[in-house]
Amino acid sequence: MSDLTNLDNVLLEENESVAVLTINRPKSMNALNSATLIDIGKALDYVKDHSDSIKVLVVTGAGEKAFVAGADISQMHDMNSLEAAELSKLAHESYGKIENLPQFTIAAVNGYCLGGGLELASSCDMRVGSSKAKFGQPEVTLGIVPGFGGTQRLTRLVGRGKAKEMIATGTMIDATEAFRVGILEEIAEPEDLMSTVQKIASTILKNGxxxxxxxxxxxxxxxxxxxxxxxxxxxxxxxxxxxxxxxxxxxxxxxxxxxxxxxxx
Missing domain, CATH: 1.10.12.10 (Lyase 2-enoyl-coa Hydratase, Chain  A, domain 2)
Structure with missing residues (x-):
């Protein structure tokens, strides 16, 4: 059985069959480094092992600015190809765990959702975004391609042409456009985001x-x-x-x- 000891970069809170997994690096805009990806994987193992009590998982970011602003550039800057491949594999392992959970998963996108953050949100079953959230795959502006599933999951959400446009330009889109193209299922005002997600979770919990x-x-x-x-x-x-x-x-x-x-x- 998994446990939640020694998780420095994420929080997992349970309340009446709903667990909230929070990426907890607000000073770094919740950027994803290796340690954070490992912690996400451990928390997801716990959620899967406790499917008898946890029925819906919500994924969000700490603070008011970012869901996840991307992968941690300070870690990636000096990586070689082998190290980059290992980081990508680590992310794919954690994101795959989200997709394969038996529980329904909802991304509560509270702010910047860029690069690895959009890839994380795309791994969830649905996405609810703050009206102030921003979305994008800006990897080409750093001289790289998306490496945490963005070329595949974003394409499945928005279609090949729109995915190519977003990835090739590296530009951000707002919540309204994200809703229009199919990244978001719902938009809420920032102060209503978590209550909106909770209402969705409560509706799901009433069903078989x-x-x-x-x-x-x-x-x-x-x-x-x-x-x-x-x-x-x-x-x-x-x-x-x-x-x-x-x-x-x-x-x-x-x-x-x-x-x-x-x-x-």
């Missing part, structure tokens, strides 16, 4: 959480399959839900015109 997890799994695993193969996969997962107590309770509640009380079994 086995079904939520399975729906997430089907979407993620079948999205790139041929349609007929993906439909077959969906049918298999759909049929499996009929072996759960949640399905019996959900349909009984509908027929009895009452709110379902899902046992999550």
């Amino acid at each position: 959480l086995i079904a939520v997890s399975m729906a997430k799994y089907v979407i993620d695993r079948a999205a790139d399959l041929p349609l007929d193969t993906a439909i077959d996969f969906e049918t298999q997962m759909w049929a499996q839900t009929f072996a759960t107590e949640d399905q019996k309770e959900g349909m009984a509640a509908f027929l009895e015109k009452r709110h379902a009380k899902f046992p999550n079994k």
Whole structure:
């Protein structure tokens, strides 16, 4: 079992089935160095190991300025190719853990969301942004390409042309544009960001959480399959839900015109 001892760069707080993972380097605008990526991975291991109590994970950044302003340039400046590859692999490992969690994940983007920060947010199931948040993949302005998944996850969110434009220009876009192109699912005023995310989490928690997890799994695993193969996969997962107590309770509640009380079994 994982634990949360000796995590210097992140915070993990639990409250009524919702955990909030906060990147906690506000003096560095929550920039991601190796130690922070390792801490993120450890915290995610804990979340996965406690899926019985943690049902939704929120990812955000400490302070008012940044979600994550990118990877830590002070660490990367003198890296050679081998060291850069190791840092990239470390980020991919941590971000892969987010994508593969059975729990639903929400990025609460409270400020600058650049480079590795946008790549982190893109690893979550959905993104809610502050109206003051800024988004971008500015790696080419540093003479490098995105290395934490940006060429792939951003393309899947916004399409090939828009991803190429954002990456090739290195320019930032605001929350309104991020919503328009599909990076954000919702926008909230800064003071309402966490309450908006909590409302979304509360709505999810009212549903059959086995079904939520399975729906997430089907979407993620079948999205790139041929349609007929993906439909077959969906049918298999759909049929499996009929072996759960949640399905019996959900349909009984509908027929009895009452709110379902899902046992999550």
